[in-house]
Amino acid sequence: MKLQNKTTISGHQLSLALAGVLVACSLGLTGCSDPAAFQVNEAYIRAVEFKSDVTKPLMAETPETELSDVQIKNVSEVLEGLYGTPDNPNLPGGVGLNGFLSLRKLKVAAGPVTYSGDKDSLTGLESGLYRRHCAHCHGVTGDGHGPTAQFLNPYPRDYRMGQFKFKLTDADGTFKKPSKADFDHILMEGIPGTAMPSFRVLSGPEREAIIDYVIYLAMRGQTERALIQAAYDTANVNGEIDGNSEKILVRFNDDQYVSDDIEAIKEIVQPVILPWANGGNGTVQRTIEDAPAGWDSDESVEQGRKLFFQSKANCFSCHGQTGLGDGQTNLFDNWTLEHLGNEPGDAVGSADDGEIAGIPEYFYHNELAQMGVVKPRNIRPRNLRLGNYRGGRRPIDIYQRITGGIEGTPMPGNTKLTQQEAWSLVAYVMSLPYEATSRPKTAPSFQGVGTNK
């Protein structure tokens, strides 16, 4: 069920309906002979339909409740009203963005790759940046399902959940949205050990445009999920309109219900935008104080080694006794869990036992693969002896992973370590690549200790 062929009439009705309330609307689809379209998040629709509230353990054989075609169509149309199309992006108004994203930048990052050398009159940048540099892997929709995605390990990030791993905003055990500086850091450094390269060759303004566009795709994806969830919430058993007061997205094009729905949509979109835009300022990276003197001394490494095995840090339980990443190898990350079921106990499986990561092979090929879900893989704790750190190899990067955790994965953040203890763990972790598993050696000292500035 691909809902890409929006009719102009309903789009027009939608823009009329939303104009002035939600959107500073400009829905004129001009000059696109073969416009690119955002993919509907069918996998999520499938998950909410089959898993009964998404919270049910494993998918049922038949859907308990199905979204009506009208609802699915309306989700797409509302999304298009709010966020536009890949060639002509838009931003929802009146929901708290407060200038956090620049529509001008989005328009530069969006659009097809052209060979004409046409440049944006204000920024002087060529358009189509996202599709030129990112879409091969991350997909036009930001679903992590571009043409190359299935050949990569790890898979490219699916932005639509709005969760990101490597950032300096996470603190106090709470994951926060990445700041634009976090995205820029990833663009500059790439992600070692993965297919994500450095985009250092791009200019600052080009990176800024791409960053706004990636955040835009994430917000759009989160909004889509929230709309699907809300629409599902109001579908009755037969997917028909029932006698209930709340009819979100069922009769969206019926004038009588439009204002109710717009109010409901606003309620759905605002909580998606708020954690990102934060009043227009975005999130802020935490400040990590300088490492204490002697943090990388032999004594510190020894203290870290002890903590590694103690309840206070408990690193060994996943990373293994020797730090090879073999302690807990049958878990899944959030992006994968969603397709398998949310019950961690049930969703424990291994790719080696004749099934694909705990689910029957036919189920993957017949169902999940059809809707653009990459083959589920277990998430492996990092092998700490390789000296390859995805979030970066600066000591503060390791410090942040230990104290902040990694969003979307089983890696928790540790707020209970003193700064000195956390630094001793950094020292131990960074000593591991130099230590023979059979014959532990003294760790070397490290260079480049400092703050995140």
Next chain:
Amino acid sequence: MKTIRTLALALLAVAILSSSSMAQGWGNLKFKFTYGGEYTAPPKIAVTRDAAVCGKLGLIDESLVVNPENKGISNVIVFYRDRTPAKIHPSYNDSTEAPVVVDNIKCRFEPRVAAVWTKRKIDFKNSDPVGHNVKVDTFFNPVINPILPAGAKISQSYSMEERLPTKISCSIHPWMTGWIVVRNDPYIGVSDKDGNLEIKNLPAGEFEFQIWQEKAGYIQQVTQDGSTVEWARGRVKIKIEDGKTTDFGTIVIGADQFK
């Protein structure tokens, strides 16, 4: 004669006064949830981590807890979900000072289901000798996953309402599952070991409630007073009567709802 009339008026006044002191726009809501099938003992959990501590506890799968004596179902959730924001009874204001506590104890979450009014904080603590972490996968609120060493406690607050109960889990001990219900009002009930649930001091009037259990999802079909009732998406409109307790009686949830 005049005296009698005065007396009658006085009595009437007393009657009016007393009835108005009874009815001030609030009422209670009661349920009892029971299991409509044969009781079977819940399966045991294969303890794969920290077996020295957690392996001795005889842990069982608690996704459906039925009392073998009276078939009462624990941890059924009823929450207010009307589009009209709920009027909050003053008696709830005192509760905002004290946090909701979810303990990691005996390698499980206690309580398994916690009700969190956004005005209250929630403390996650660890009373076990082993380390835990608590991964809370909220939909709208920021996701958290702090580590909880033995004896530790962290305090968390939620500013936004969640439409669905939110799963909490521990990555170190994959069998550990719990739920928090984050709402903008305190009208969240969780059934006890006998299946009893009461929500006190609701505003009087007709409102929509939603009924959910982790294994069944939304409770869509039940038997009430011997007849089958359909609750689309677990939603039911309930009239809260002024000054009274609205008793929904015994609700039997069929075994098929938990498949």
